[in-house]
Amino acid sequence: MSKHLVLVGMMGSGKTTVGRWLHGETRLPLVDTDALIEERTGMTVSQIFEKEKEPWFRQREKEVVHELIQGPASIISTGGGLFLDGDNRRNLCSNGEVFYLRASAEELAKRTRKASHRPLLHGEDHLSKLRIMLQDRQRYYEDGTHPIDIGGRPVASIGREILALYRKTP
Ligand code: S3P
DSSP: OOSEEEEEOSTTSOHHHHHHHHHHHHOOOEEEHHHHHHHHHTSOHHHHHHHTOHHHHHHHHHHHHHHHTTSSSOEEEOOTTGGGSHHHHHHHHHHEEEEEEEOOHHHHHHHTSSOTTOGGGOSSOHHHHHHHHHHHHHHHHTTTSEEEEOTTOOHHHHHHHHHHHHHHOO
């Protein structure tokens, strides 16, 4: 198994939790792109958005993708906006199997109610924001990926579906 296993999807879709489960099963290294950027910059994602602004953060994401695809096969759990970038999509799809954790805006709203660490969800009307964001982003998330419906499912069931697909691919 030399391909990366990549998780993409909206904030609150469970990438971190599913990534941890997959790591437990496979012992492949687990990398979370947000956590890696936070570690390297010494700032939280919220602090980065406030001080350096979003384009700066997106540039850090591109650098991280570039670097990770050259490393050993890993589980890469991505920040929700990372896969919207065309270079990131190409790099990840050609060096790994990419799984889109798909959920409705309503489901995501429930799961991100306490979203203080997510700058893009700050403020009023959480659900409307998620609906608009999902509508804009869905086509990118579905580009070259395996969509996995997560609604109401336990993490192990989602993880097992992903692993079966990952192991089936060359
Ligand atoms: C973002 C999602 C966040 C984080 C940043 C931007 C997005 O990651 O990268 O706040 O654009 O959807 P999670 O999906 O892990 O919350």
